[in-house]
Structures are given as C-alpha cells and as structure tokens.
Amino acid sequence: MSYKVFVSGDEAVALGVKLAKPNVIAAYPITPQTIVVERLAEMVEKRELAAQYMYVESEHSALAAVMGASVLGARTFTATSSQGLLYMAEVMHYASGGRVPLVMMNANRSVALPWSIFGDQRDSLSLLDSGWIQAYVEDAQESLDMIIQAYAIAENKNVLTPIMINLDGFVLTHTFEAIDMPTEKQVAKFLPEFELEGKMDLSNPKNLFFSSSPSDNILFKAQQHQAMENSRSIIEEVDKLYEEITGRGYGGLATGYKTEDAEIIIITLGSITGLVKDVVDSLRIEGQKVGVVKIRFMRPFPEKEILQLCKNASKIGVLEKDISFGYHGTVYTNVADALKTTGIILINYIAGLGGKNISEQDIKNIFIELKSIDAEHSAQAVNFVGVEG
Amino acid sequence: MLKKLDQEEYFYGHKGCGGCGGSLAVRLALKVLGKNTFVVLPAGCMSAVGFVYPQLCFGVNALISPFASTAAMLSGIRVAAKSLNIEDCNVVGFAGDGGTADIGLQALSGAIDRGDKIIYICYDNEAYMNTGVQQSSLTPYGARTTTTPPGDYIHGSINTKKDMVEIVAAHHIKYAATASIGNIPDYIRKVEKAKNINGTSYIHVAAPCPTGWGIDSSETISIAKEAIACGLWYLAEYEDGVYKLNQEIHEYTSIKAYLKKQTRFKHITDEDIEIITKQRDQKNYYIKEQHRKNII
Numbered sequence: 001m002s003y004k005v006f007v008s009g010d011e012a013v014a015l016g017v018k019l020a021k022p023n024v025i026a027a028y029p030i031t032p033q034t035i036v037v038e039r040l041a042e043m044v045e046k047r048e049l050a051a052q053y054m055y056v057e058s059e060h061s062a063l064a065a066v067m068g069a070s071v072l073g074a075r076t077f078t079a080t081s082s083q084g085l086l087y088m089a090e091v092m093h094y095a096s097g098g099r100v101p102l103v104m105m106n107a108n109r110s111v112a113l114p115w116s117i118f119g120d121q122r123d124s125l126s127l128l129d130s131g132w133i134q135a136y137v138e139d140a141q142e143s144l145d146m147i148i149q150a151y152a153i154a155e156n157k158n159v160l161t162p163i164m165i166n167l168d169g170f171v172l173t174h175t176f177e178a179i180d181m182p183t184e185k186q187v188a189k190f191l192p193e194f195e196l197e198g199k200m201d202l203s204n205p206k207n208l209f210f211s212s213s214p215s216d217n218i219l220f221k222a223q224q225h226q227a228m229e230n231s232r233s234i235i236e237e238v239d240k241l242y243e244e245i246t247g248r249g250y251g252g253l254a255t256g257y258k259t260e261d262a263e264i265i266i267i268t269l270g271s272i273t274g275l276v277k278d279v280v281d282s283l284r285i286e287g288q289k290v291g292v293v294k295i296r297f298m299r300p301f302p303e304k305e306i307l308q309l310c311k312n313a314s315k316i317g318v319l320e321k322d323i324s325f326g327y328h329g330t331v332y333t334n335v336a337d338a339l340k341t342t343g344i345i346l347i348n349y350i351a352g353l354g355g356k357n358i359s360e361q362d363i364k365n366i367f368i369e370l371k372s373i374d375a376e377h378s379a380q381a382v383n384f385v386g387v388e389g
Numbered sequence: 390m391l392k393k394l395d396q397e398e399y400f401y402g403h404k405g406c407g408g409c410g411g412s413l414a415v416r417l418a419l420k421v422l423g424k425n426t427f428v429v430l431p432a433g434c435m436s437a438v439g440f441v442y443p444q445l446c447f448g449v450n451a452l453i454s455p456f457a458s459t460a461a462m463l464s465g466i467r468v469a470a471k472s473l474n475i476e477d478c479n480v481v482g483f484a485g486d487g488g489t490a491d492i493g494l495q496a497l498s499g500a501i502d503r504g505d506k507i508i509y510i511c512y513d514n515e516a517y518m519n520t521g522v523q524q525s526s527l528t529p530y531g532a533r534t535t536t537t538p539p540g541d542y543i544h545g546s547i548n549t550k551k552d553m554v555e556i557v558a559a560h561h562i563k564y565a566a567t568a569s570i571g572n573i574p575d576y577i578r579k580v581e582k583a584k585n586i587n588g589t590s591y592i593h594v595a596a597p598c599p600t601g602w603g604i605d606s607s608e609t610i611s612i613a614k615e616a617i618a619c620g621l622w623y624l625a626e627y628e629d630g631v632y633k634l635n636q637e638i639h640e641y642t643s644i645k646a647y648l649k650k651q652t653r654f655k656h657i658t659d660e661d662i663e664i665i666t667k668q669r670d671q672k673n674y675y676i677k678e679q680h681r682k683n684i685i
Contacts, residue, residue, distance in 0.1 A: 023472035057499030064458030068465030207445035
C-alpha cells in the first residue's frame, strides 16, 4: 500500500531517488539543493539505500564521475543548483553528446552577480542548448514522481539522453507538503533495471566519448536531435504507465488549466503555476474567461501542445523567472516561435528574479493588463514585475 | 614481479609523432595492466592521436573525459565497478602535464582524498604539446615554448616546475612514484606495483616529446636517460609515508650538454644554466634528505 509522508521538495526528490535504487550517487553541497544529498547520505547510512556514495570535490567532478559510472552500466544520481550547474556546463554537453542517460536534480536558483541563494530559473534556462531533457515541476509530489519517471525516460533505448528535473529554489525545495509515496513494488513494476546496450564491457571492450572529424560530427548531432525528438512520445508513454500503476499522471510536455474556452492565458514554468491557478479560479467566479498553460518540459519544447492549448486565446502572457538580456525571457522566445502563425497578442512578464516574491496581486495585474490591451494599443514585449519595490 | 611483458598490443594504430614518449608510456603501461583495464584520457595528445572516430585505437575499454576530469571519471568507473561487483579490473588514467598539474589538479586531489583504487599516470612532456607547445606549470625554467618566446623580455619559461609527487604525497596517497621512459624496467615495475596497491596510486613518468623539445625522433630514450644522469629528473617512490630513492646519482653529467641538445634550450645563457644547476642541487638535496630521514 502506498502511504503519505510530510516532506519538503528536496526530501521528495531524495525519496524518489531511493525508490529508483541507483548504484552510484555523486554528492556536492549547494544551497538550496543540499538537503537532497544529506537525506541520501542518511539513507545510505541506514542501509535503506545500497548505493555507493561519492564525496566529490566539485560539481564538475560530480558530473564527470557519474558519466564514467553510467557507461559501465550503473544507474546514477547527482544534484546541483545555480553556480554549481554552470560549473558543470562543460560536462553537461559531454554527457548529452556521449548519450549518457543521467538523471540530475537542479534546484533553480539565481546566478551571481549580485550573489543570491534565492530562486529564479536563469541557471537552467541558460543551459537549454546543452542537450539535456529539461523538466520543471510544480510541487513536492510531482518532484518525487518525476524523479522516478526521469529514469524511465532517460534510459529508454530510443532516448539515451540525460534529464534534469528542476525544482524552484526554496519555494519548492524547502516547502513541506503531504505527498503519496509509491511502494517499492509499484516502482519495480514501472521501472525496469538499468541495462545499457553498448556499455563498457571487459569481454567486449569499447572506446567511447571519442572525437570526430568534421565529416562525421554533424551526423552525431543529427542523431542527438532525433533522440530528443523521440523522447516526446516516450515522455507521454512513461507518464501513462506511471498513472496506471500509481494513479498519478501529469499529462506530457505541457498541460492546461481551464484553457478550453480561455481568451486570456498565462503561460507558466514551475511552482508559480499553483498560484496562477488560484487567481484563475477567482477570476472565473467573476465570469472572466482565463486559463493557465503549464510548460512541464522546456526541452523537448511542447510546440504542438501549446498551439492546441491556446487555440481559443487572443492574448497570452508569458510569466517567467528569467531574462535573456538584450531580447526576451527565454520561455517567451520559445513560446513566440510556437505561436508565430496565430496572431495572438503575446506579452512577456519577467518576475521573481533573485527570489523576488510574485504575489497574487501581481498575477491579477497581469490579467488586468492583458485584458486592457489590444493590437492597436499593445504593451511593450518585455515587462519587469516588481521593479518598483 | 612481472617477468615477461604481454605480447598483446592495447594501443596501436595511433597517429602519434615519431619518437613520442607519451604514447610509449601508455603502450607499456597497458601491457603491464592487461585486458581487464578501463582507461580514461582527457583532452590531450593521447586522445587526439588515438581517439578519432572511426579510428579508435585502444584494445581495452577507454573513454575521453573533459580536460579537468580525468581523476573524477576514473573514480566514477571504480565506484561503479564496485557497485556492480566487477572486481578483477584496473582503472587507469593517462594525462599530460597540463592536464595533471594545471587544469586536472583539483579532481586528482579529490580522488586521492577519497582513496579510490585508481592508477593515475601523468606523462610529462613539459608543455601543452597537443596545442602546439605552450607553457604548462611543469615546463622547466628557461624552456622555449610558443607562449614563452626567448627574447630579451620573456626569455623563455621562468617556472620552477611544480613537484607533483610532493603534492600527491602531501595527500598521504598510498603509492606515488616518479619514473622515466629512459628507464623502462623501473617504469614497468612501478606500474606493476601500482596495479596491486589497494588505494590510489600516482606515477609521474618523464616522457620526452621530440616535436616540442627539438630533438631527433630517435633520441627520446637517450635524452630521458640523460635527464636522469645530469640530475634534472630522478627516480623515487613514496609508499605509505616512506620515501625511497631508486637511483642515487653520485656524479652528475653536464647539464649544459643535456640542455644544448634540445632546441627549446638553444637560447639559454650561462647565467640560466647556473640557475638551473642551483635548482637541481636544491631539489636533489631535498630528495636525499627525505630519503635519509626515512632510512633512519
């Protein structure tokens, strides 16, 4: 029988990892990720988790170590945040190019300078092109469930691409919620043992992570892109199977909330989704046709899903904790491309940078502004929320 | 003790320069370690000459790691092998002097600190040779590289070569040794020893580079021997806290003769040679003192 536990987002991640039974964990602390590796150490100490726990001296080494472990056929885990993720950046490209099916948790945190331990999504979004599948979760339950699903996605032989599960720093990593724990039996039914075709093998030696000449290199990159494309259907299949077994499914790359007849939609990423849903509920009582689209995966990007979910909308706000200086927020740029043939008015709201709170009123104001603008009197494309103080 | 070298070749068909000391160090070490071996190479000469798809020339399992990550990836493999009950295997890395003493030093420090059962072999050719001879922190004083051009102002490298064996010994490593392509039996014995060490081992093998040093490709071995004879390289071991000098040189051959055989030192003056001689004497005094202390 499954049972309930009262845990933080970080702890939910650790519990998900425990259920996935990794062979090797590479651990390096960074706020607000640290609780994940602390809990895993406690599980190893109590023999609840039979993993080799590696004390690495940096995030760069953490990722290199799990790469080496994985291609020997070991299931692995590591976790990081912010500066640590950026320190890994070089190795992230190595891992995706080497088609190493790693699972990593990232606690979304701002990037220095100014130095800040608080949340935004500039860390992971700046690595959107590193070849990793990127998922963003909304709450502690989804954190646990997506860690388990992540192994099934990354290790699928048609995918073999590393995956990063992103949790908003503090807002999600440190907030306690009651969540359902799947049983070991359920997870065993869902997640097969890790079997890597083409792994290093003493009786059949391999030379992996090689160089390639200009004549071959582009072929490998095309294959890598295809693997990412393959993951679209695998992500859906994995979620469906997980739902059959545990009763919880999340619905693929992007999901809608009251979007069916919505004229005005806010598109979100991560934990802010819950608050936007609350605002939508209150505006619906007033009779306003509003909704939310929650992007669950930034790579592969849910282009078709967003088009479908926004088919009745005339105005959309993209609310994100990121800015690509000199243009838009990165989520906005991607959404704008998906909607480029629709003529929908699209406005970008940059909020929550460096941990700035996004209030209910902030979200209401966005809906009010979206309602008031039209094609002739459109607002500027990029708007910072909460700059006034 | 190893009596006979494996006839099998585990590193062949590569595009190393004629007389390459580094590739000889790799080839010999793999003959000692045998087929049950996992190799990690960072960016550098050995990965550039031996690891370009589809011409992959390792007969054992091998990976290229990011430049800084040799030791971290070695650790990951060893730890995974332990978890998967793959017991009878060697995990060995071959990194150059830049990949070891500069960019890879932090990861190496971490691996030694953990005590992972890995063998880390630094083939020291005294500069970034793969990128076309630039100074590393193991380039000796006076040497010409493309980033230390010998003019009136820069006048070649002003380094005093970092002592990597001292650095790793300060970690209380299980086993560390210096070696040289100029003394192959000694090198082979040390690799064999490292193979059987239950913990981290580090071998620093002097591996001349004809291209970077400006010597003939037939002179790799002889110049490496001469470096030992004139006292600019030494053969020693450190095991469980004890230093041991393998070969005590009582009368040094001429430093000047050694240096002037290499175009990288063509420009150096008598004052430079005095500085180099002083560095040698200080260093060798220190090593002999370490050795003497341990004997007492």
